[in-house]
Amino acid sequence: GAGVSQSPSNKVTEKGKDVELRCDPISGHTALYWYRQSLGQGLEFLIYFQGNSAPDKSGLPSDRFSAERTGGSVSTLTIQRTQQEDSAVYLCASSDPEQTQYFGPGTRLLVL
């Protein structure tokens, strides 16, 4: 079946511009995660959605970062006024009831 998809696969932007990253989770998965991974580093948790509960935003690094999940399915991560330190791979995962996470291919963001 279809896995988690993310778009765009690559994004190059200029410092100060806003970007939107999209995640399509596996159908029926109620939990959705966003992570950030810099080159050679581990995964940095950003935000967690679980069903209709309020999202856990404890990992968002600044108020320039926000995310929403519409209709309990597709999620969008928005970064406003991008900075060079925002350059990273942004990974999305959705999980089944056993909490096994299935990851998308990621969006590689480069801020010039």
Place this chain on the structure above:
Amino acid sequence: LAKTTQPISMDSYEGQEVNITCSHNNIATNDYITWYQQFPSQGPRFIIQGYKTKVTNEVASLFIPADRKSSTLSLPRVSLSDTAVYYCLVGDNTDKLIFGTGTRLQVFP
């Protein structure tokens, strides 16, 4: 959430068995232990999950002692393609599971 501790890196040679141990001293009764593998330029992928004793699948084995305060991922006869980062996570199905820094396994020919 139970905190996990695992070695930062390990080296091995092709054909050897590799054992990566993860410590989780404050694991809760309802917590499962899950391992993920991440290749360069890819997202992590699920390897194996267990609750107690031993679990084996086509990829790896997971050994969990009776006190469940640690677990060991065992990779039999590793190859160069097993070079990756391996993450240990602990939690129940109501927790968000957070990845740590993982163990970077390097397999040499």
